[in-house]
Amino acid sequence: MNFFSGKQLLDLCKEHELEIWQVMLNRELEASGRTEKEIFADIEHSLEVMFHSIDQGLATYDRSLGGLLTGQSKKLYEELGEEKFYLPDRTLKVVAYAMAVMECNARMGVIVAAPTAGSSGILPAVLKDAKETMNLDTQKLIEAFLTAGAVGLIVMQNASVSGAQGGCQAEIGTSTAMSAAALVHLKGGNARQCLDAASFAYKNIMGLVCDPIAGLVELPCAKRNGLGVLNAMLCADLALLDVRSVVPFDEVVDAMNNVGNTMPVAMRETALGGLAATPTAKGIEHELFSNTELNKGR
Numbered sequence: 001m002n003f004f005s006g007k008q009l010l011d012l013c014k015e016h017e018l019e020i021w022q023v024m025l026n027r028e029l030e031a032s033g034r035t036e037k038e039i040f041a042d043i044e045h046s047l048e049v050m051f052h053s054i055d056q057g058l059a060t061y062d063r064s065l066g067g068l069l070t071g072q073s074k075k076l077y078e079e080l081g082e083e084k085f086y087l088p089d090r091t092l093k094v095v096a097y098a099m100a101v102m103e104c105n106a107r108m109g110v111i112v113a114a115p116t117a118g119s120s121g122i123l124p125a126v127l128k129d130a131k132e133t134m135n136l137d138t139q140k141l142i143e144a145f146l147t148a149g150a151v152g153l154i155v156m157q158n159a160s161v162s163g164a165q166g167g168c169q170a171e172i173g174t175s176t177a178m179s180a181a182a183l184v185h186l187k188g189g190n191a192r193q194c195l196d197a198a199s200f201a202y203k204n205i206m207g208l209v210c211d212p213i214a215g216l217v218e219l220p221c222a223k224r225n226g227l228g229v230l231n232a233m234l235c236a237d238l239a240l241l242d243v244r245s246v247v248p249f250d251e252v253v254d255a256m257n258n259v260g261n262t263m264p265v266a267m268r269e270t271a272l273g274g275l276a277a278t279p280t281a282k283g284i285e286h287e288l289f290s291n292t293e294l295n296k297g298r
Contacts, residue, residue, distance in 0.1 A: 001026040004157050006195050006249035009150060013191040020181070020191050021146035024153070028146075043142045046112050050101070050124035053111045057100025064106030066288060068218040073099035090133065094233070095226040097125035102222035115152045115161045118168075118210075118217045119175035121225035123148055126179045126232055130186050140186060147185040148178035151198050158250070159257035163210035163269040166260025168224060172208065173256060176201040176228040176235070183236035195249040197232075197239035202252050204231050207259050209267035211274025214285035220275055 001016075001023055003009045012023045028039050061071030077096040080089045087095075098121035105111045105120055114123040127141055134140075152161065152174060160166045161174045177198035184194045213219045245252070266273030275281055 001030060003027065003150075004154070006154055006253075009154065010191055010195065019143070019147075019185065020150050020194055021143040021185065024146040024150040027150075027153075040142055043145050044138060047127065047138075047141055047145065049110055050112050050114070051128050053101045053104040053109060053120075054097045054124055054128055055100075056107075056109050057102070057104040058096065062107060064103060064218055065108060066106065066214060066216040066218050068213060068216065068284070069103045069106050069222055071103065072222070073097075073103050090129070091230065091233075094125050094129045094229045097128055098122055098225040098229045099222045101125065102218070102225050106216070106218045106222075114148075115156070115174055115178070116163070116171045118163055118212075118221045119161075119171040119225065119228065121222070122172070122175040122228040122232060123179045123182065125225075125229045126183055129229075130183065134186065136186065144182035144186050147194060148182040151178045151181045151195070154250075155253055159253050160260060163212075165268065166257065167208060167263050167268050168210040169202070169205055169208040169256055170260050171210065172224050172228050173202045173205050175225075176205070176232045179229070179232035180235040180239070183232060184239050187236070187240055189236075189240050193239040193242065196243070196245040197235040199245035199247065199249045199252040200235035200238055200243075201231055202256050203245075203247075204235070206256060207263075209263065209274045210269040211267065211276040212269065212271055213276050213281040214288050215269075215271040215276070216288075 001012060003012055009023060013020060058074050058077050061074055063070050073096045076092060080092055085092060101111055101121035101124050105117055111120045114120050127144060130136055131141060155161060155174050160170050163171045180197035180201045181194040184197045212221060
């Protein structure tokens with residue numbers, strides 16, 4: 001039960017009266033030769049690593065390897081409840097979760113690339129929040145994980161999830177699209193609504209450049225992961241309202257891929273453009289790689 005596009009996925013769902021996660025599971029069973037029990041065990045392990053990376057990120061104010069992240073997620077998490085923020089506590093909590101994964105990654109902790117290290121905070125954050133607020137069991141989280149995986153698989157077969165190839169829109173965009181689809185499933189949305197949510201996610205950040213300061217997956221990556229969870233939740237809500245994506249998911253992915261292919265090299269994870277090219281960022285880069293332990297590995 002293989003599929004290479006959103007249309008093929010929706011057709012399989014309709015033909016066999018299955019949800020996206022079930023089609024993805026069947027695809028994995030056929031492709032890997034593993035049993036359902038083995039696949040579920042692997043996914044459960046990935047979920048455990050995801051949630052542990054959030055806990056690790058929130059546990060300390062220790063500086064990241066590059067020194068650009070200094071416990072912002074922990075600070076945000078600890079100040080929830082203070083009447084000085086515009087966004088509600090739950091929303092800010094999910095942002096803190098996403099940023100925590102990025103801090104764990106930047107401290108050389110173990111994370112799950114979802115689908116990349118630079119976008120690894122969004123899916124864990126929304127799934128952990130959903131688990132807590134909806135009292136979900138492991139089975140539902142596995143279903144959401146498989147739903148997200150189906151979206152990521154389509155993108156990888158037709159475009160790219162690499163910032164070096166398609167800009168940050170390919171990394172943060174794909175993670176957000178995967179997360180939005182997973183959230184729709186968890187609220188009982190249908191397959192078409194899952195892909196509509198994924199489409200909205202890409203549209204909202206189409207053209208986003210990849211411009212890591214000093215070439216490190218720290219800034220602005222951490223904050224963009226925080227933005228990604230807000231985007232994913234908004235897109236899921238719109239899809240659950242049955243707002244339709246005028247442009248089909250497959251065409252949205254093609255558009256994202258075309259934008260990435262026409263993006264200047266300076267805007268694709270080379271640290272030659274965008275924020276990475278500002279005088280302040282260049283000063284940070286010079287300081288990091290001329291007088292730190294990081295320089296020994298270059």
